Amino acid sequence: MTTKPLLDVRDLRVTFQIRREGDLPWTPPRQLHAVGGVDFTLNPGETLGVVGESGCGKSTLARALIGLVPATGQAEWIDGRDLLALTPRQMMKYRADIQMVFQDPLASLNPRMTVGQIIAEPLTTHHPGLGRAEVKDRVKAMMQKVGLLPNQINRYPHEFSGGQCQRIGIARALIVEPKLIICDEPVSALDVSIQAQVINLLIRLQRELGLALVFIAHDLSVVKHISDRVMVLYLGKVMEIASSDDLYAAPQHPYTQALLSAVPVPDPDFDVAESVVPLAGDLPSPLAPPSGCVFRTRCPRAQPACAEQVPALMGEDHLTACHFPGPLTEEEITRARQTEAA
Amino acid sequence: MVIQQDKMQSLAARMAEDEVKGRSPWADARKRFLRNRAAMAGLVILILVALFALFGNRFAAWSNEDLDFNVMGQVATMGMPSVENGHYFGTDDLGRDLFARTVQGTQISLMVGIVGAAIAVIAGTLYGATAGYVGGRTDQLMMRAVDILMAIPYMFVLILLLVMFGRSIAMLFLGIGLISWLDMSRIVRGQTLSLKNREFIEAARATGVPAWRIILRHIVPNLLGVVAVYATLLVPLMILTESFISFLGLGVQEPLTSWGALISEGARTMSYGTLWQLAFPLFFFCITLFGFFFVGDGLRDALDPKDR
Numbered sequence: 266m267t268t269k270p271l272l273d274v275r276d277l278r279v280t281f282q283i284r285r286e287g288d289l290p291w292t293p294p295r296q297l298h299a300v301g302g303v304d305f306t307l308n309p310g311e312t313l314g315v316v317g318e319s320g321c322g323k324s325t326l327a328r329a330l331i332g333l334v335p336a337t338g339q340a341e342w343i344d345g346r347d348l349l350a351l352t353p354r355q356m357m358k359y360r361a362d363i364q365m366v367f368q369d370p371l372a373s374l375n376p377r378m379t380v381g382q383i384i385a386e387p388l389t390t391h392h393p394g395l396g397r398a399e400v401k402d403r404v405k406a407m408m409q410k411v412g413l414l415p416n417q418i419n420r421y422p423h424e425f426s427g428g429q430c431q432r433i434g435i436a437r438a439l440i441v442e443p444k445l446i447i448c449d450e451p452v453s454a455l456d457v458s459i460q461a462q463v464i465n466l467l468i469r470l471q472r473e474l475g476l477a478l479v480f481i482a483h484d485l486s487v488v489k490h491i492s493d494r495v496m497v498l499y500l501g502k503v504m505e506i507a508s509s510d511d512l513y514a515a516p517q518h519p520y521t522q523a524l525l526s527a528v529p530v531p532d533p534d535f536d537v538a539e540s541v542v543p544l545a546g547d548l549p550s551p552l553a554p555p556s557g558c559v560f561r562t563r564c565p566r567a568q569p570a571c572a573e574q575v576p577a578l579m580g581e582d583h584l585t586a587c588h589f590p591g592p593l594t595e596e597e598i599t600r601a602r603q604t605e606a607a
Numbered sequence: 608m609v610i611q612q613d614k615m616q617s618l619a620a621r622m623a624e625d626e627v628k629g630r631s632p633w634a635d636a637r638k639r640f641l642r643n644r645a646a647m648a649g650l651v652i653l654i655l656v657a658l659f660a661l662f663g664n665r666f667a668a669w670s671n672e673d674l675d676f677n678v679m680g681q682v683a684t685m686g687m688p689s690v691e692n693g694h695y696f697g698t699d700d701l702g703r704d705l706f707a708r709t710v711q712g713t714q715i716s717l718m719v720g721i722v723g724a725a726i727a728v729i730a731g732t733l734y735g736a737t738a739g740y741v742g743g744r745t746d747q748l749m750m751r752a753v754d755i756l757m758a759i760p761y762m763f764v765l766i767l768l769l770v771m772f773g774r775s776i777a778m779l780f781l782g783i784g785l786i787s788w789l790d791m792s793r794i795v796r797g798q799t800l801s802l803k804n805r806e807f808i809e810a811a812r813a814t815g816v817p818a819w820r821i822i823l824r825h826i827v828p829n830l831l832g833v834v835a836v837y838a839t840l841l842v843p844l845m846i847l848t849e850s851f852i853s854f855l856g857l858g859v860q861e862p863l864t865s866w867g868a869l870i871s872e873g874a875r876t877m878s879y880g881t882l883w884q885l886a887f888p889l890f891f892f893c894i895t896l897f898g899f900f901f902v903g904d905g906l907r908d909a910l911d912p913k914d915r
Contacts, residue, residue, distance in 0.1 A: 274782035283611055290906055321839070328809075331813045332813070333812060333813055357815050360813070360814055360815035361814075361815075364813070364814065365810065365813050367657075367806045367809070368806070369689075369806055372806040372807065373806035373807050373809075373810050374804055374807055375807045375824075375828075375829070376632055376829070377631070377632060377633075377824050377828040378828075379629055379631075380629075386811065386814065386816065387814040390815055390816050390817075390820075391814075391815070405828060407723075416625055416626045416627050417627050417629075418626055418630055419627060419629045420627060420630075421629045421630065421632065423632065424629060424630065434810075437810070441814070476701055501779055548878060
């Protein structure tokens with residue numbers, strides 16, 4: 266890859282200070298590492314899928330990139346500025362370039378504002394000089410673009426369906442002509458048929474406008490459909506990043522393989538028990554993550570070495586953070602099933 | 608073909624051009640409110656009382672300052688409510704027309720209630736919303752200040768204020784205004800805390816909308832339902848407070864009067880057989896309180912339909 270990446274994230278960390286009820290003021294707060302050192306690059310016009318279980322830091326990563334939660338590390342924008350080091354005033358300029366689409370379509374729209382006001386808000390914030398008529402024209406054009414009827418500009422969010430609300434959310438994100446849109450599970454609250462519409466809309470708009478997308482989801486088939494590259498997160502750490510085709514065809518990390526084996530197959534004769542690789546136990550608490558490789562407590566291939574050293578993310582285009590990458594053997598799968606049964 | 612193609616097409620084109628008017632959450636709430644019989648009855652009562660306060664003087668045969676020397680000294684026998692001598696509600700102990708006095712008292716009591724509630728709504732909403740939205744140490748400081756003010760027995764402070772700075776209506780407004788916003792700011796802060804983490808606020812923050820605009824455009828409009836309900840329940844509370852103060856003789860001073868002062872006078876002369884002096888002010892006082900409570904209840908049902 267010779268082009269300069271749009272966003273180059275290095276060692277991004279989000280740590281929450283947790284104070285329990287009844288703690289004395291001088292007891293040090295406990296550290297919750299929601300995102301523990303994530304590296305990735307994102308090229309202009311590219312889609313990066315982010316997958317992982319609930320609680321693995323996907324949404325926190327999104328909120329850190331857009332500046333809603335404080336983060337440490339580096340996130341270098343295409344012009345060389347580190348987004349995480351900017352003051353709120355300096356960040357304003359970049360807020361128009363990075364927009365976000367939220368998970369719950371209805372909750373992300375103010376119920377007391379009309380659709381026109383909602384979509385216009387980023388525009389009037391970043392271009393306060395625009396006249397009323399100009400703003401209205403642009404809002405209407407954008408509504409047309411995302412497949413809403415422009416004459417419904419005066420309606421309220423509760424008068425729209427979930428899919429339409431998500432289109433409103435997308436229109437709001439696009440109105441300031443951003444370079445990057447972060448989609449935080451934009452379709453998980455929608456029906457399957459509506460999901461397809463919204464995803465195809467996103468793909469179409471991305472092609473037309475040359476947008477880069479960070480697409481967060483827990484639905485692996487959706488991510489495969491939309492992404493150029495996919496990043497697998499586990500407990501706030503990157504397990505594997507590879508091009509979408511590569512990752513789905515030849516996953517190297519045991520966690521990715523277990524995750525992919527759990528994708529539902531639309532075939533009633535297909536026996537899930539024969540294909541799925543079960544993971545023993547629950548996600549460890551991010552307050553006390555396991556030493557070394559965070560996945561070792563549930564990994565069918567864990568060795569003593571895994572507890573000692575944190576595996577680095579290695580590889581050329583297909584990066585894996587594992588001491589012993591490679592496809593799982595029959596023996597390991599059988600062992601995983603036995604542990605699960607026991 | 609039954610449907611005429613060109614007509615349908617022009618209809619479709621027109622429908623796509625005209626801007627559809629949306630039905631706002633406020634319009635929905637209004638519809639629910641209008642369907643609530645008790646609330647509508649309360650509203651009608653309140654409108655009638657307000658009309659009485661505004662235009663009652665036009666129908667009064669006597670001014671509220673004139674003494675009727677014919678009934679003076681024999682109020683119990685001559686000062687009864689009658690249409691003939693123009694004292695529709697009778698006279699008070701000094702021979703002043705009670706109808707005119709009641710109109711005057713209604714004006715002042717309603718004004719105290721509405722001004723007190725208005726101060727509470729404006730100051731309490733902005734204070735509470737700011738504390739809740741900013742959060743952290745600022746929130747702690749602002750709310751502890753409210754706690755401290757609340758810990759002071761307000762009736763005591765109010766009485767001290769009136770004794771020290773003279774018994775004027777302005778002082779009464781100031782005193783009632785000072786205490787009324789405390790509860791409101793607490794309620795608003797609580798609501799703001801729950802609104803703050805909603806996704807549409809996050810969306811606004813993510814695009815960089817300044818904090819004061821988020822408070823005014825996103826938080827306050829979503830709070831208004833709760834505020835409106837609380838304000839309608841606050842008005843009768845303010846009227847009650849003023850009446851209590853006036854009943855003690857510290858509130859509104861002669862020649863001005865209020866419901867509390869009139870009821871106080873009426874209660875004093877009850878044993879002389881002039882019951883009307885108590886009955887008329889008390890009647891207006893009660894129906895107004897009923898009206899406000901019914902309207903407040905109706906508003907709560909209308910604005911918060913999930914709660915029922």
